[in-house]
Amino acid sequence: MKRVTINPITRLEGHGKIDIFLDEEGNVANTYFQVPELRGFEQFCVGRPAEDMPVITSRICGVCPEAHHMASSKALDRLFGVEPTAAAKKIRELFYMAFFVTDHTTHFYALGGPDFIVGPDAAPGERNLLGVVKKAGLDVGKQVIACRARNHHVIEILGGRGIHPVAGVPGGWSRHVSAAERAEIETIATQNVEFALFTLKLFDQIVLSNPAYLDLIMSDVYHHQTYSMGTVDEQNRLNFYDGKIRIVDPKGREFVKYETADYAQHIAERVEPWTYLKFPYLKKIGWKGFVDGVESGVYTATPLSRLNAADRLATPLAQEHFERFYQTLGAKTVEGRHEPVHYRLATHWARLIELLYAAERMQELARDPEITSPDIRQIPQNIAGEGVGSVEAPRGTLIHHYVSDEKAVLTKVNLVVGTTNNHAAISMSIRKAAEKFIRGFEVVEEGFLNRVEMAFRLYDPCLSCATHTLPGEMPLIVNIRNHQGESLQSLRRDR
Amino acid sequence: MSTIIVGIGNRVLSDDSVGIKVADTLATALRSRSDVVTSELWGGGLRLMETLNGYERAIIIDAIITKDGKPGSVYILKPSDLRQSRNTYSTHDGGFQEALEVGAMLGLNLPPQITIWAVEADDVETYSENLTREVERAVPIVVAGVMRQIGLEEQLTLSVGEQQ
Numbered sequence: 001m002k003r004v005t006i007n008p009i010t011r012l013e014g015h016g017k018i019d020i021f022l023d024e025e026g027n028v029a030n031t032y033f034q035v036p037e038l039r040g041f042e043q044f045c046v047g048r049p050a051e052d053m054p055v056i057t058s059r060i061c062g063v064c065p066e067a068h069h070m071a072s073s074k075a076l077d078r079l080f081g082v083e084p085t086a087a088a089k090k091i092r093e094l095f096y097m098a099f100f101v102t103d104h105t106t107h108f109y110a111l112g113g114p115d116f117i118v119g120p121d122a123a124p125g126e127r128n129l130l131g132v133v134k135k136a137g138l139d140v141g142k143q144v145i146a147c148r149a150r151n152h153h154v155i156e157i158l159g160g161r162g163i164h165p166v167a168g169v170p171g172g173w174s175r176h177v178s179a180a181e182r183a184e185i186e187t188i189a190t191q192n193v194e195f196a197l198f199t200l201k202l203f204d205q206i207v208l209s210n211p212a213y214l215d216l217i218m219s220d221v222y223h224h225q226t227y228s229m230g231t232v233d234e235q236n237r238l239n240f241y242d243g244k245i246r247i248v249d250p251k252g253r254e255f256v257k258y259e260t261a262d263y264a265q266h267i268a269e270r271v272e273p274w275t276y277l278k279f280p281y282l283k284k285i286g287w288k289g290f291v292d293g294v295e296s297g298v299y300t301a302t303p304l305s306r307l308n309a310a311d312r313l314a315t316p317l318a319q320e321h322f323e324r325f326y327q328t329l330g331a332k333t334v335e336g337r338h339e340p341v342h343y344r345l346a347t348h349w350a351r352l353i354e355l356l357y358a359a360e361r362m363q364e365l366a367r368d369p370e371i372t373s374p375d376i377r378q379i380p381q382n383i384a385g386e387g388v389g390s391v392e393a394p395r396g397t398l399i400h401h402y403v404s405d406e407k408a409v410l411t412k413v414n415l416v417v418g419t420t421n422n423h424a425a426i427s428m429s430i431r432k433a434a435e436k437f438i439r440g441f442e443v444v445e446e447g448f449l450n451r452v453e454m455a456f457r458l459y460d461p462c463l464s465c466a467t468h469t470l471p472g473e474m475p476l477i478v479n480i481r482n483h484q485g486e487s488l489q490s491l492r493r494d495r
Numbered sequence: 496m497s498t499i500i501v502g503i504g505n506r507v508l509s510d511d512s513v514g515i516k517v518a519d520t521l522a523t524a525l526r527s528r529s530d531v532v533t534s535e536l537w538g539g540g541l542r543l544m545e546t547l548n549g550y551e552r553a554i555i556i557d558a559i560i561t562k563d564g565k566p567g568s569v570y571i572l573k574p575s576d577l578r579q580s581r582n583t584y585s586t587h588d589g590g591f592q593e594a595l596e597v598g599a600m601l602g603l604n605l606p607p608q609i610t611i612w613a614v615e616a617d618d619v620e621t622y623s624e625n626l627t628r629e630v631e632r633a634v635p636i637v638v639a640g641v642m643r644q645i646g647l648e649e650q651l652t653l654s655v656g657e658q659q
Binding site: 039040041043044056059060063065106110128129130133138141143148149152363 | 545597601603621
């Protein structure tokens with residue numbers, strides 16, 4: 001087998017590598033993606049007091065400390081057998097919505113969106129926020145920076161600190177919301193709703209009104225039929241903070257709905273010899289390899305899968321866009337609910353609908369009279385010894401599972417992070433894109449690198465859990481080699 | 496001159512924490528200085544640019560991995576020395592150089608003077624609160640260098656004296 005390597009050596013926040021193996025005819029035989037292995041997190045945690053976990057785990061990853069903080073706080077609720085007060089749950093969710101707004105905004109404008117706004121064939125140096133500002137105007141850039149700033153401010157007010165939140169505690173939240181803070185957050189939430197609508201309109205103008213982009217979204221290269229996972233409330237509406245985990249099959253029929261604590265009965269992890277990465281799959285279906293279909297246990301946990309797994313959205317404007325999404329992408333109705341959309345590039349659109357939902361939900365919570373209640377904590381009286389907590393992280397369902405001794409000292413820690421859910425699906429998407437663009441030892445299309453990256457980027461994979469260490473080398477190399485290891489073609493992106 | 500010192504990294508990921516550890520020491524040594532702010536950040540792109548907004552001078556301390564680099568080596572860099580990838584898939588909010596350009600274009604008040612102190616890391620993949628040996632040795636060198644850079648040798652002597 002021949003091997004093509006795409007290896008951006010180091011980047012500010014982590015790095016990954018894609019290996020593409022060619023067969024004797026020079027066509028793609030297989031693709032693998034790998035990220036640096038981070039060693040010893042479980043050992044790092046075992047022996048520590050469980051109540052330290054919301055702060056420790058928020059440091060696992062600089063991109064989504066808020067998600068880890070929240071899943072960890074919820075796991076501690078269970079480990080200490082305590083139910084947070086109603087006000088505490090609302091403050092946690094309010095905090096979490098501010099995080100979702102800023103995270104989804106950043107992904108769209110700085111990472112995913114540039115492929116469309118600036119264009120998939122634009123020079124790589126233009127496909128970033130800078131390119132977006134040049135193309136869409138200074139006002140767009142100002143709005144993005146303003147959106148980030150005001151929501152970072154909310155996260156700081158509610159979370160206690162700007163970067164790594166500290167307010168989550170078993171049984172609630174350690175900081176109550178004053179009347180003045182509530183009013184300020186309500187104003188910010190309203191600005192967020194306007195900004196989300198503005199962003200959806202921009203998406204409409206630039207992407208949906210462009211037949212070439214719609215063709216790209218609906219092309220076979222970026223199409224996979226897998227199971228979809230997402231958290232839903234009692235009415236099967238999407239919820240980021242709490243609910244049951246629901247999985248629908250590729251046709252849109254409910255496959256299972258379960259409590260987070262039961263995750264191990266439903267999800268198993270496949271280990272492959274070529275990587276330390278684990279590939280979660282549906283236990284009852286089984287692992288059938290990196291393949292699509294009802295018979296394959298592969299599932300995704302992404303903004304797209306969350307919309308697919310929900311019957312509807314809980315806020316009015318987001319619900320309108322939800323309906324339009326399924327109408328536009330041609331999904332039929334099955335058993336009273338929409339059929340899933342499997343065009344993976346539509347994940348970018350789904351993410352913006354989630355942005356609107358998060359903004360509207362933030363507004364609802366900021367207007368809730370109970371949000372300023374001082375009754376923000378139930379003091380734990382017991383130690384149950386085991387707790388599982390989950391939330392929807394921007395990149396997928398995030399689960400924290402802790403076991404402790406009778407003094408609440410940790411004896412076991414297991415995390416299933418958002419991106420991990422999608423490892424198999426990401427591998428499949430990269431493979432399909434590579435198959436399309438490499439034939440007979442040759443890269444058959446200009447823009448190959450970006451087409452493969454687009455297959456990867458739509459998942460918003462969080463490899464940042466790894467490291468952000470400063471870059472020391474050029475970011476991207478593709479080598480296509482013959483069986484003697486001689487380079488047939490070398491693509492290099494260097495700046 | 497209003498100055499912000501930012502230590503970048505992950506506090507629990509071995510050598511990745513070197514920037515934060517230097518910033519921690521500087522924060523203690525400079526606590527009486529109202530014109531110097533020290534801060535901690537996890538990563539480089541937009542968020543770093545936003546953090547620097549409004550200061551006249553920025554000093555950034557971070558881990559670095561260079562080809563054939565020797566762990567513990569200290570480099571003093573300008574933002575333009577960082578050869579940025581602008582289109583890899585493994586990042587979350589873009590590169591620093593690109594973020595600085597965005598900030599400048601949007602009229603943000605970014606420091607005209609930005610210095611990056613980078614320490615060659617050995618291990619950035621193991622969860623640990625400790626630095627590896629060579630990187631640990633670089634900490635006082637960078638602390639002293641930053642103090643000298645901002646003209647505060649006097650405080651340096653005092654703070655070293657206090658520690659002893």
